[in-house]
Amino acid sequence: MINLLGKRYYFFILSLLIILPGIGVLAVKKLPLSIDFTGGTLLEVQFEKQAPQPAEVIKVYQDLGVDDVLVQSTSEGTIVARSSFLEDAVRSKIVDELSQELNQTVTVLKLDSVGPSIGQEVAQKAAIAVGVAALIVVLYMTFAFRGVEHALRYGICAIIAMIHDVAIVLSLGAIGGHFWGWQIDSLYLTAVLTVIGFSVQDKIVVFDRVRENSRIYRRLDFETLVNHSIVQTLQRSINTQLMTVEFMLLALALFGGITLREFAIILLVGLFSGTYSSIFIAAPILVVWENREWRQWFTSKDRQALA
C-alpha cells in the first residue's frame, strides 16, 4: 500500500509554497475588493458605435462633479467605470449625459451602486456566519464521531483544512487581482462559501473511513490506520472530484462566458484544494496530533527521521 502519510511534511510545505506568495501579495497590495465590499458605483456600458477613450468618459463624470472615477475598457468593447457611491441624482443622470456627450446610444449592461456601510457589513457578517458555521460543524462532527477516541480532533482538523482551502482561494484571489485585474466581489464570496461547504463535506467522507477502520483494526497503530483509510477512499476522491465536479467546472470556465469565468476558475482551484486537503492536510494533521509530533519539531535529528 502507498505510504502517503510518510511524506506529510512535504505536503505541508507544498501548501505553504502556494499560500505564502499569495499572502505576500496580500500584505503588499491588499485584497482587490470590489465595490460590493468597499461601497461605490460600478457602471458597465456598451456603445452603439465605437467605444470612447477613457478620458472622454472621465470628463463626463467630472462635469457631474465626480472626480474619483476609474475607467477601463474591456476586451469585449465595453467600458467599465468605477467611482465612489453616487447619489441618486447623479446616478440617474450619468447614462443620459454619456450618450449625449458622446453622441451615440449607450446600453447599460450593469449598474451597481453600493452604499459604503453596506459593503463592510456584508464582509463582516459573512465572516461571522462562516465562523458560526465552522463552530457548529465541529460540534456536529464531535457528535458524529463520538464512538472513536478524541472525537473533537476530527472536527478541528476538518476546520484547519478548510481554513487551508480558504487561504488557497484568497491567495488565488490576491494573485489574480495583481496580475489579471480580478476583483473580489460578491460572486467571489459565493465561490468561497461553495469551497467551504464542499471542503467540510469531503473531509467527513475521508474521516468516516478512519472512524470505520478504527473499529475494525483495533490493533493497528494510528498512522497506518489513517494511511490505510485515505488510500481506500482515494479512488472515490479522484472520481468524485476530478472526473465529475472538476469537469463540470471546466466546462463552465471554458464556455460559461465572462461573468462566470473567474467564478469557475476559483471554484476549480478551491474544490480541488478541498479534496486535496482532506487527504494531504486534514488526515495528516490528525496523525501529527496523535503522535504529538510538535515536541520533536525543533530537534533536528528527529525531524529528519520523520521526513
Add this chain to the structure above:
Amino acid sequence: MQRTQITNIVLIVLIIIVTIYINIPNAPAIPGINRQFQTRLGLDLVGGVQALLEADLPPDQAIDADAMQTARQIVENRVNGLGVTEAVVQQAGDRRIVVELPGEKDPEQALSILKQTGLLEFVDFSELTPQAAFTLVGTKIETDFATGQSPVQPTQPLTSTQTTQTFHTVMTGKALKSVSVTSNQLTGEPEVAFQLTSEGAQIFKDYTTANVGNVLSIVLDKEVISVPTINEPITEGQGSISGNFTIESANALAVQLRYGSLPIPLKIVESRTVGPTLGQDSLRKSLIAGAIGFIVVILFMGLYYRLPGFVAIFAILVYALIDFALFRAIPITLTLPGIAGFLLSTGSALDANILVFERMKEELRSGQTLRQATKLGWVRAWPSIRDSNIATLITCTILYYFGSTLGATIVKGFSLTLFIGVIVSLFTALLVTRTTLTMALEYIKPTNLSRWFGI
C-alpha cells in the same frame, strides 16, 4: 421481488410523472391546483433592478417593527403598480427592505418611485353617497391631479371593483401642517386631528362650506384610504376625522397623513441594475456549459462504472427532475449563485453514488457475492453520505439565515438551492439508486463482473 421493492418502483414512476409534468413549459393547470408552474429567473439572468432600502434614521435609533412592516407593505403596493410580474419585496433584518424587479426596463424610474414619500390627496366625493363612497375604500381611483406631477402612474388595468370615473382633487398632502391623534371630548373615541397651512386653510374653508354633508375622500397614491363625511365647515384650518377608530387605526391613519405614506423614511443604500443583454448572455452560456459538463459526466459514469454507472445516470436525471420541479413549484428564483448551489449539490448527488459503487467494488474484490456486496456497499457507505451531507445542511442553514437578515440575496440564493439539492440528492440516492440497482441486478443477473462492473 419483495413487496417494498414494488412499492418503491411505483413511487419512482409516480415521482417521474409528476416532476416531468411540472417541468413541462406551459403545462395546463392541474384541476384543483390553481396555478401555473414557471421557472423564475433572477435578475442577473434576465436583467432588471434590485435595490436595498434602509430606514433613513440614526443607526442607534430603534426602529418600530410595525412601522417597518407598514413601510414594506407600502413599498410593495408601489412595486405592484409598476406592473413587474415577479417582483419581490422582503424585509431584511430590522431596518432594511429588499426589492427585486426582474425584467424592469426603466430602472431609474423604478428606483425613484420606490423612495418617494407618496402622494396624499383630498378628493371630492360629493357625487357619492357615504355608502357608495365606503365601497371604494381600498381601491384605486383616477383623479384630475396632473399626472405629470404625480409620482405614481398606475399601469394596472382597472378591474371591475374599480371605477373609471375621474374625481376632482381638492388639495394634496402639502396643505397639511401637522397631524395628531386625540380623543373626542364628548365620547372619548379616538380621532385624527389635523392642522392646515394658511393656504390649505383657505381652500378647505371654501370647499367644506360648500359641501357640508358630502363625502371628502382621503386618497394615498391613488388608493382610497378613508371617506369621512363633512359635518360642518372647517374655517380655521383645524379639523378632525372621526368615526369608529380604534387607537391603532387612528394612529395608522395619522401616520399615513403625516408621512404622505411611508411611516419611516427610506433611502436606497444599494442598487444593482443588470441590462437584459448581459443577463441573457450569461444564461445562454451557462446553460451550454452546464449541458457540456453534464454530458462529460454521463460519459464518465457509464464508461467507468458500467452497470452501476447507468443506474447513477438515471438517478441523477431523476434528481435533476425533482430539483427543477421544486424550483418551479415552491417557487425559487434561479440566480447565478443559485445555479452554483445546484451544481454543488449535483456534485454531492454524484458523490453519494460513487461512494456506494466504490464500496461495492471493494466488497466484490474481497470475494463477496454480488448480493452481499450490494448490500454491504450500501450499509458501509451510508454513514459517510449521511454525515457529510448533514454538515453541508448545517452550513446552508447558517448562510441562509445570514443572507436573509442582511439582504444579501446572493448568499441566500446559493444556500437555498444547495440545501434543497442536498436533501433531494439524499432522497434519490436512498430511493432511486438503491431500488434501481437492486432491480437491475435481479433482472440481468450479471456473471461477468469485469464487463458489468469494470473490475
